[in-house]
Amino acid sequence: MQESFDINDSIEGIWEKLGEWTDSLILSLPNFILAILVFVLFVIAAKYVGKLLGRILRFKVRQDSIREITIKIVKVLVIVLGFFVALGLLNLDTVLTSVLAGAGVVGLAIGLALQGTLNNTFSGILLSFLPEIQIGDWIENNGYAGRVVEINLRSIVIKEADNNYVVIPNSQVVDAPFKNFSRTSRSRVMLDCGVGYESDLELVKELTIKAISEHFPQKGNEEVEFMYKEFGDSSINFVVRFWTDVTSNREILLARSKAVIAVKKIYDENDINIPFPIRTLEFNNKLNIDRSSED
The missing domain is CATH 1.10.287 (Helix Hairpins)
Incomplete structure (x- = not known):
């Protein structure tokens, strides 16, 4: 029960x-x-x-x-x-x-x-919203220079002038300074050169500015700047600076090449010498050479 x-x-x-x-x-x-x-x-x-x-x-x-x-x-x-x-x-x-x-x-x-991975991820999100760097821009960063071809959550990929690709972690791009050639449509190009000591320096300055101005028209407040720098070993050296439309390292090289051709041409027309280093060898042991030849 x-x-x-x-x-x-x-x-x-x-x-x-x-x-x-x-x-x-x-x-x-x-x-x-x-x-x-x-x-x-x-x-x-x-x-x-x-x-x-x-x-x-x-x-x-x-x-x-x-x-x-x-x-x-x-x-x-x-x-x-x-x-x-x-x-x-x-x-x-x-x-x-x-x-x-x-x-x-x-x-x-x-x-x-995932501290490093998350750092790169958040840096990638930050980079994607920054107007200072976009796909297609030519930049210099961490010792590399090239055109940005990709921005992802881990890294940015740039294509260098030699057609090789470089992958840079996003955190390094954010933390390190970078130079963007594409953010401005016009940049200043610098060209170094030298003329012989016998040259008329005022004429050299006038002809150089004339040659550069004809090939690279300056706009607004821009101007061709010419300045002598130093007395070199075999020449008086100067730098000429001018503005032109460049947005990449290649365009800067092309502009500098065009300037070299223009300057060389006008110098040849006016008999202005661009010297190159010369090494002179002196033999002061002539007496010893003569004695050895007699023997």
Whole structure:
């Protein structure tokens, strides 16, 4: 009889517990439905936020990979926010606290493990929004010079003049100074040269400025600048500076080559000498040479 009594009590306890759970489920059903609806709305909102962000980034970011990863990150953040709001509607404060604590620990561990990678990633996102460097620009950075062909979340890729590609981590580009030849349409080109000591220096200056001005018209307040620098070993050296349309290292070399041809031509027409180093050997042991020849 005792065993039958215990079984009946257990069955009644189970039914009472199931009844309590059913009542609790019925009472929580509106919040549960509301939480599902809120989460679905956040998922839909993430989709439209991604589309809107894509339209905005299309005019700001030229790199497709940067736009795509940025849109994905924003969509995930919106969905995660909806998940936490849904948990709050279900009054699952303990679960929400545990999830946030676990996310913090996991995020810290991932951040420490991928510190260098994350640094390059955030630097890549920063570079994609900087107007100072864009795809197609000719830059100098970390001892390399070339045209930017790609900006991704890990590095930028530049193509050097010798047709080789150089991959530079984004963090190094952000942390180090870089020179961008393409940000300005006109730049100043410098040409070094020298003339013989017998030359008329005033005439040399006049002819040089004339030759450069004819081939490189100056605009606005620009002017051809000519300055003598020093008395060299075999020439009086000078530098001439002028403005022209250049946006890459190659165009600078072409402009300097054109200037060399122009200056050499006008110097030849006016018998102006551009000397080259000469080494003179003197033999002061003539007496010894004569004696050795007699022997």
